[in-house]
Amino acid sequence: MSSQLEYNLEYSKEERRAWTRVEEPTCRIIDGIIHVEICRNRRNNHFKPSASEVRNFLDEQEPLPVQIRFTERSLDADPPQNIDRMLLKAYFDLFLDLLPRWKAARFWASYVPWESFENRAVVPAPFLESVTVEGPSDFDMPLVSAMLSICWQASPVFSKFEMIQFNENTNFSRVPDNPCPALPIATITSLRLDCKMSVWHCGTVLAAASNLRECAFGNVTATDKYVGELFENAALQTLKIEINFEDHDMGRPTYLWRLFEFFRAPALRHVWISRDDFWSTAHFTFFIQNSGCNLEALDLFMVKMSEPELFSILSHMPFLRILKIYGDSSQDPQPVTDRVMLALTKSPQNTGLLCPRLEMFAVNDDAVGYLQDGLMSKMLLSRINAACIEYFWFESEKDNEQHKFDIESLTSMAGQLEILETVVVDPSKESQEEWDIAVEKKLAEALR
Numbered sequence: 001m002s003s004q005l006e007y008n009l010e011y012s013k014e015e016r017r018a019w020t021r022v023e024e025p026t027c028r029i030i031d032g033i034i035h036v037e038i039c040r041n042r043r044n045n046h047f048k049p050s051a052s053e054v055r056n057f058l059d060e061q062e063p064l065p066v067q068i069r070f071t072e073r074s075l076d077a078d079p080p081q082n083i084d085r086m087l088l089k090a091y092f093d094l095f096l097d098l099l100p101r102w103k104a105a106r107f108w109a110s111y112v113p114w115e116s117f118e119n120r121a122v123v124p125a126p127f128l129e130s131v132t133v134e135g136p137s138d139f140d141m142p143l144v145s146a147m148l149s150i151c152w153q154a155s156p157v158f159s160k161f162e163m164i165q166f167n168e169n170t171n172f173s174r175v176p177d178n179p180c181p182a183l184p185i186a187t188i189t190s191l192r193l194d195c196k197m198s199v200w201h202c203g204t205v206l207a208a209a210s211n212l213r214e215c216a217f218g219n220v221t222a223t224d225k226y227v228g229e230l231f232e233n234a235a236l237q238t239l240k241i242e243i244n245f246e247d248h249d250m251g252r253p254t255y256l257w258r259l260f261e262f263f264r265a266p267a268l269r270h271v272w273i274s275r276d277d278f279w280s281t282a283h284f285t286f287f288i289q290n291s292g293c294n295l296e297a298l299d300l301f302m303v304k305m306s307e308p309e310l311f312s313i314l315s316h317m318p319f320l321r322i323l324k325i326y327g328d329s330s331q332d333p334q335p336v337t338d339r340v341m342l343a344l345t346k347s348p349q350n351t352g353l354l355c356p357r358l359e360m361f362a363v364n365d366d367a368v369g370y371l372q373d374g375l376m377s378k379m380l381l382s383r384i385n386a387a388c389i390e391y392f393w394f395e396s397e398k399d400n401e402q403h404k405f406d407i408e409s410l411t412s413m414a415g416q417l418e419i420l421e422t423v424v425v426d427p428s429k430e431s432q433e434e435w436d437i438a439v440e441k442k443l444a445e446a447l448r
Contacts, residue, residue, distance in 0.1 A: 027057040033103055034061060037069045038091065045083055051090040058098070065127045066101045071108040071134050075166055085113055092116035099151060102128045109135030109144045109165075122153045130160035130190075137166040141195045142173035142180065149182030160190040167219035168245040170196040185209045189235075194218035196244060199259050200225040206263060207231040216240035216272075221247055222254045232264040238443075239265065242274035248302075253278040260287035270297040270322075270443060277331070281309035285316050296446070297322035297439060302331065310335035311343065314354045322360040322439055326395070327367030336367045341375040346382040359388065360442060362435055364395035364427070365403070373402065377409035384420060391422040391442075393435050398425050 027036050027049060036054055038047050049057070058066075070091060072080075093116050095105070102125050112133075131152060133145055141163045152158040161183055172178060179197045185208045193205070193216070200223040206215065213235050221244040247254050256273075257280035268291060273279075288295060295317050301324075305313075314320070327334045343354045361380075368376065376394070383389045398407055410423050422438070424431050 027054055029061065029064065032064055034058065034064050034066045034101075035069070036066060040072070040080060042078060045080060047087065047091070051087075051094050054091075055094055063101060065103040066098050067103050068095060068098075068105045068107075070095075070111055071106050071132075075134065075136070075164065080108075080110065083111070085115065088113040089115045096120060096151075099123055099125050099128075102151065104128070104130045105151070106132040106134070107148070109133050109139045109141055112144050112147060114147060117147050117150065120150055122150050125151060125155040126157070128152055128155040128158050130158070130162075132162040132164060134164045137169050138171070139165065140171075140173050140175075141165055142175040142178050145180065146175055146182045152184065153182075158184060159188060161188060162190075162192040163195055164192065164218075165194045166245075167194060167196070167242060170219055170244070172196050180205065186211065188212055190214040192216040192218065196221055198223035198225070199255055202241070203231070203259055203263065206233050206236070206259075209233065211235050214238040216242075218242045219244050220254055220256065222252065223258065228262065230262050230264070232266070234266060236265045237267050238270040238272075239268060240272040240274075241276075243276050245275075248275040248277060251277060256280075257283035260284050263287060264291045266292050268293040268295060270299075270439075271295060272299040272301070273303050274301040275303070277304045279303050279305050279309070281305060281312055285312060288316055294319040296320060297443060299324045299326075299439075301326040302328040304331040305335050306333065307335050307337045307340060310340055311354075314340075314343075315352075317355065319357060320355045321357050322442060323355060323358060324360075324362040324393075324435070325367045326362075326364045327369065329366050329369070334367055334369055336363060336371055338372050338375060341371060341379055345375075345379040358383070360391040360439065361389050362393040362395070365397075365400055368403065371403075373405045374409070376403070376406045377413070380410070380413070380420060389420060391435075391438055392420065393422075393424045393426075393431065395427045395431070396425060397427060 027034065038049065040047050088111055092113055096116060100123060128151065131148065133141055133148065135141055135144070145163060161180070173195055179193050179195045179201055185205065188209050189211050191205070191209065191212060191214070196219045197217065198221055202217050202220060206212070209215070210233065212233060215236060215238065217240070220241055241256065243254050243256070254276070256276055260280070260283040296319055298317065298320060325336055327336065343350065343352065344358070346353055380389055380392055392410065394407070394410065396403065396407070398411070400407060407425055411425060413420055413423050424434070
């Protein structure tokens, strides 16, 4: 429960609308942890609470662990202009004084001043578990992370690191050992790197991070080196890979298949691939087979493949419980055809039912652009007994004439069937987020 100790600042309604967050900036205590959140006024680049106000609040409290958030509301926020460097230094001087009490921190990359890190000695951070660095797509995130690395060098429980940015209009880092030269990679269990990096770099990270359970590479580009040597990550359960935007936009190959050729992940449960126009089903199924993993969730976002390729992939995944296929009109033909949908449909005649354990299924309107109306609802209804789907999401407008019967039938099902608990026909970002949350919840249930 939250305590009533809370530091709120008074300002007008007009000022409140200018802050980058919906809620007011605060210092407060939640479950024995001091949460410090600092927000920027977009009109005048002032920050609240001030560094002195934060210090005064902390001086009045017990020396509890601290969680810091000093970032923007979203990655597409207007870039801050003419920020006072001495103001930023005042905040980070305070933060670094508090380093022995850090539990988690989240920073906007351009707010991190090098002046605060000059001649700073490494001090123990016994509570620090995670750090997130966010920033615009044109910012050198690994360079900032290298500067921040003194914060976790003496932290025995540091296990989660995120470097978050859009993957459009990015450049390679100036750090020679891009992308993560200063991480205790062998002890990291959760990692997200959105900085531009090659397939070869992905392989080196996966090979070194022996305790990694969750990994996301958000900006993968072509490699000038082969992975070349067989390696295994025995702990990895979730792998997410998104192709560099310019490579996708210009139709340049990234050779992602080179990673799957040499990589093994026997504990892998969830794979998410985005925007691969040069997908190699042969290498991916080779990877799945040789890893010996029982993949439970597969998310394919704008991955160019044919119907036989999708059929082949699904036939190698008898334990699959979650499937999402997001098609793109530029990648015709679409892989979800009548044949695939009928193979997913439970019936006495279908002796080779694909994905017999499927519990969650999602497609968008482009993915089923050539699918006969009515086959989706038929497939779902066929699985309301032993082989059941509990959650279906169709990313489409409800007035989609091409799938009028399916939408009417599916909408009428929502909340009516004991097994099919959730039916969503909605293209919104919110419904996408709800789907992602439901996937995480479903995968977590199996670990209990």
